[in-house]
Amino acid sequence: MDRTAALRLDAEWAKVRSGRAGVSPGERERMLTDLIAALAPHADDDLSLAARLSLRYGDLARHHFDTGRREDALSAVGEAVQRCEEPARHDEEHARWYARALINQSVYLADPLSDELGMPRYAFHPNGEQPPPVDREDGLAALAATRRAIEVWESLDGSEPRNREGLAQAHVFLGDRLEELGEPVDAAAWAVRAEREFHTLWPAALDAPDAPGAPDARETAHAAALEHLGDQLERRLRRCPFDGGLTRLREQDLLPERLLPLAVVAARIEGVQAEAIAEGLRLDGTEVRRILRARSWRAVWRFDVQEADGTWTPMTYPWRGRDAVADRSAEAVAAELTDAFVHSPDRPPPSVHWRIAVWWEEEDHLDGARFRLTYAPP
Numbered sequence: 001m002d003r004t005a006a007l008r009l010d011a012e013w014a015k016v017r018s019g020r021a022g023v024s025p026g027e028r029e030r031m032l033t034d035l036i037a038a039l040a041p042h043a044d045d046d047l048s049l050a051a052r053l054s055l056r057y058g059d060l061a062r063h064h065f066d067t068g069r070r071e072d073a074l075s076a077v078g079e080a081v082q083r084c085e086e087p088a089r090h091d092e093e094h095a096r097w098y099a100r101a102l103i104n105q106s107v108y109l110a111d112p113l114s115d116e117l118g119m120p121r122y123a124f125h126p127n128g129e130q131p132p133p134v135d136r137e138d139g140l141a142a143l144a145a146t147r148r149a150i151e152v153w154e155s156l157d158g159s160e161p162r163n164r165e166g167l168a169q170a171h172v173f174l175g176d177r178l179e180e181l182g183e184p185v186d187a188a189a190w191a192v193r194a195e196r197e198f199h200t201l202w203p204a205a206l207d208a209p210d211a212p213g214a215p216d217a218r219e220t221a222h223a224a225a226l227e228h229l230g231d232q233l234e235r236r237l238r239r240c241p242f243d244g245g246l247t248r249l250r251e252q253d254l255l256p257e258r259l260l261p262l263a264v265v266a267a268r269i270e271g272v273q274a275e276a277i278a279e280g281l282r283l284d285g286t287e288v289r290r291i292l293r294a295r296s297w298r299a300v301w302r303f304d305v306q307e308a309d310g311t312w313t314p315m316t317y318p319w320r321g322r323d324a325v326a327d328r329s330a331e332a333v334a335a336e337l338t339d340a341f342v343h344s345p346d347r348p349p350p351s352v353h354w355r356i357a358v359w360w361e362e363e364d365h366l367d368g369a370r371f372r373l374t375y376a377p378p
Contacts, residue, residue: 003049006038010052017059025067032060047087051094054084058101065108077105081145088152092163095152099166102149103173109142113180120180123239128182128367136181143177146170161201168197172229179236185245188236192254195229198222234262238360239368242267247280255281264291269360269370271329296324299333300363303341306353319346330358330370338373351377 001009013035016023023031036056043050061076080101088098112135115121122131131139153167175190202222237259240246246263249255255263260281267277274292278285303319304312314320319341325333334356341347341356348354353376357369366372 001038001041003042006035006042006049009035009038010056013056013059025063029060029063032056032063036060043083047090047094050083051087051091051097054080054082054087054101055097057083058097058104061104061108065111070108070111073108074105077101077108081105092156092160095156096162096166099149099152099170102145102152103170106142106145106149106173106177109138109145110177110180113139122182123179123184123368128365139177139181143174143181146174146177150174164197164201168194168201171197172225175232175236179232184236184239185241185248188233188240189249189252189254191229191233191236192249192256195226195233195256198226198229233259237262238266240266242270242272242277242280250281261291261295264288265295265297266360268292268327269297269330271331292327294326296326298322298361299325299328299330300359300361301333301337302357302363303337304355304357305348306355312355315346330360334358334371334373353377 013031016028016031036053039049039053039056043053057076057080061073061080064070064076065073081098084094084098084101087094089095113121113131122129130136150167150170153163153170156163156166158164171190171194175187175194178190179187233256237246237249237255240249246255246267250263260283263281264277264283267280268274272280274288275285277283278288281288300322301320303315305315306312319337337358338356353374355372355374357366358371359368360370
């Protein structure tokens, strides 16, 4: 197929890509496969077509990923990255395409590290469950691809709002990859940086004459991005240890003022005393004690009993429940519950294993418990 016919085919695909109805997944894949075959012979000596071919490989990768074929998606996105690397050196728009291809590659690589809700599966190591070696290797490759995308965005004109937005979004993805690899402190730090970048970027995005979408739509998208970042940041801060975690973020000015009460409560749940919290977070001791009196946290607990076949069975109320507590650590809550349990008629015989877990806010994976204790018979 000659170059002109290939470009006409590309224009036809662009209509489908923009949302034209009535095209089945099988037909979309066939169109993309034909288009890639048509563009490929002309891409070797034409950087513009090489970059366009990269886009189409990226579209094919997304199609494969959305239809549950991750390995095919990784193969296609690898082609997208390779085909765009050289054009990216010569044209800023192609560099943006290249950076986005790298981000997509990182998302596909890291997919096994998240559950069906998109939440990190292994966010609690080194003490929690570890990902399989192959998945961890893919996660590290995803982290490397994200860092490479950041390098590309950083090399572009920083006065251009699209480049600043791309960099901010890449920082969001970097935080995601770090959280999946069990680095909540670094993940929280990048969420804070990205949040600040989006706040700085917003006035420039509104003023940009070629900014896509109506102002109301852009404002809605901006608000949604900030809300998402805020949720991520709170979740990550809940998983940060006090020493070397919350204290490091505070020292590096990466702990927003609005979240200082959350950090104070998190430290207290960990068992840190008020005076040490004040010193570590550089707060007045009176203010720390006021926060601890005023802000409760929801303790969620569960006792499990081990059956003869080794499985664990959760107990019912009151040994599985929740309550708001203030100025108490998870260990103190667990100690009170355990004392009541061992003196209750519900305690199993001495030969039976049982355990207690206490979470903050909601029951989750055992690795996410703020306190865990297993009773093992002698």
